[in-house]
Amino acid sequence: MSATTADYLVVGGGIIGVNMARHLKRRHPGASVHVVDKEPELALHGSGRNSGVVHSGFYYTANSLKARFTRDGNIALKDFIRERKIPLNECGKLVVAKDESELPTLDLLLERGKANGVELHKITEAEAKAIEPRVKTCRHALWSPNTATADPVPVLEAFRKEAADMGIEFHCSEPFAKCEGNRVWTRTREFDAGYVVNAAGLHADKVAHRFGFGKNYAILPFKGLYLKSSEPVGSFKTNIYPVPNLQNPFLGVHVTVTVDGHHKIGPTAIPAFWREQYKGMDNFRFGELLQTMGLGSQLMLKADFDFRRLAWEELKKYRRAHLVGLSQSLATGLDLPTLKHWGPSGIRAQLLNLEKKSLEMDFVFEGDGKSFHVLNSVSPGWTCSIPFTEYMVDEMEKMQ
Numbered sequence: 001m002s003a004t005t006a007d008y009l010v011v012g013g014g015i016i017g018v019n020m021a022r023h024l025k026r027r028h029p030g031a032s033v034h035v036v037d038k039e040p041e042l043a044l045h046g047s048g049r050n051s052g053v054v055h056s057g058f059y060y061t062a063n064s065l066k067a068r069f070t071r072d073g074n075i076a077l078k079d080f081i082r083e084r085k086i087p088l089n090e091c092g093k094l095v096v097a098k099d100e101s102e103l104p105t106l107d108l109l110l111e112r113g114k115a116n117g118v119e120l121h122k123i124t125e126a127e128a129k130a131i132e133p134r135v136k137t138c139r140h141a142l143w144s145p146n147t148a149t150a151d152p153v154p155v156l157e158a159f160r161k162e163a164a165d166m167g168i169e170f171h172c173s174e175p176f177a178k179c180e181g182n183r184v185w186t187r188t189r190e191f192d193a194g195y196v197v198n199a200a201g202l203h204a205d206k207v208a209h210r211f212g213f214g215k216n217y218a219i220l221p222f223k224g225l226y227l228k229s230s231e232p233v234g235s236f237k238t239n240i241y242p243v244p245n246l247q248n249p250f251l252g253v254h255v256t257v258t259v260d261g262h263h264k265i266g267p268t269a270i271p272a273f274w275r276e277q278y279k280g281m282d283n284f285r286f287g288e289l290l291q292t293m294g295l296g297s298q299l300m301l302k303a304d305f306d307f308r309r310l311a312w313e314e315l316k317k318y319r320r321a322h323l324v325g326l327s328q329s330l331a332t333g334l335d336l337p338t339l340k341h342w343g344p345s346g347i348r349a350q351l352l353n354l355e356k357k358s359l360e361m362d363f364v365f366e367g368d369g370k371s372f373h374v375l376n377s378v379s380p381g382w383t384c385s386i387p388f389t390e391y392m393v394d395e396m397e398k399m400q
């Protein structure tokens with residue numbers, strides 16, 4: 001078959017890949033930009049299976065990329081959603097303390113919020129109950145008025161449509177197969193690419209390795225599950241989050257108010273056995289099972305954090321009663337009869353540093369004058385997507 005010439009070839013049509021393509025086309029209107037994705041349609045993985053929370057950016061240290069891009073991304077993504085009249089629930093978020101021991105971390109988050117330029121308020125228990133009558137907290141809570149929720153699927157579709165209108169070409173059902181230099185083969189196509197952008201999410205490390213990058217990293221998948229409530233719309237006014245363990249990249253079980261006004265509790269962060277283990281044996285890959293089990297065994301012995309405890313605590317959340325019990329420290333009236341059904345699962349593509357045996361907490365990328373690899377676009381990558389990808393294009397162009 002004859003090769004398609006592409007000035008830029010983007011591997012991965014999720015929120016990161018599509019926005020990388022948009023920024024490239026804006027800067028180089030005459031360039032040919034192609035996006036390949038292994039699925040028959042977009043949003044079947046992380047970009048369509050995330051919580052839908054548009055975070056505000058107070059969790060992260062002020063010198064991190066996450067802090068900068070979450071703050072700016074919150075504004076940019078909400079503006080994009082509003083302008084296209086996609087539903088947006090601007091419900092805010094409360095962060096609550098279960099006892100006195102968590103109040104110092106609450107204050108630390110407040111300091112981070114101020115350092116990051118994020119609107120955040122320390123309020124009393126009574127003020128928290130005025131916002132959400134069902135909330136539980138010890139003495140104080142944090143109120144984040146700029147946190148919101150949306151459905152990520154129509155948001156990604158709006159980005160895709162805008163990209164297509166700009167002249168960007170999409171090729172679905174075309175998984176990355178191999179490469180020789182910048183000659184790239186997918187399932188049925190061949191591309192002669194001037195520059196390759198790897199935004200392959202759960203498989204970004206494998207693509208990067210083919211180009212000689214990311215050799216010190218591997219993706220470790222974690223499964224996120226939510227329990228959906230059968231309570232009526234409007235039963236909760238706002239999202240409620242616990243004080244997190246800042247040593248972990250996960251924020252703990254919380255109450256999420258969805259864009260349509262319902263609510264759910266979760267997520268889990270259960271170690272998955274292969275990269276797309278959404279349900280049962282779907283998408284089973286024996287090689288991925290062996291790799292993931294091997295990495296998990298190494299972390300049990302040598303991780304720079306307590307992976308054994310984390311894995312055990314998360315696996316217990318498969319029990320519905322245990323997950324509901326954890327949520328009951330956040331609010332009243334959360335019980336088993338109204339939290340019976342699991343929602344669709346998502347897989348978090350968490351990057352593991354193989355040398356340090358640690359989970360990467362911030363964005364990670366590598367590249368050169370021929371290819372660029374987004375190795376870690378970990379949560380809140382959806383919120384960060386617009387400014388983060390623009391920054392990635394800046395970094396990419398410095399390498400060319």
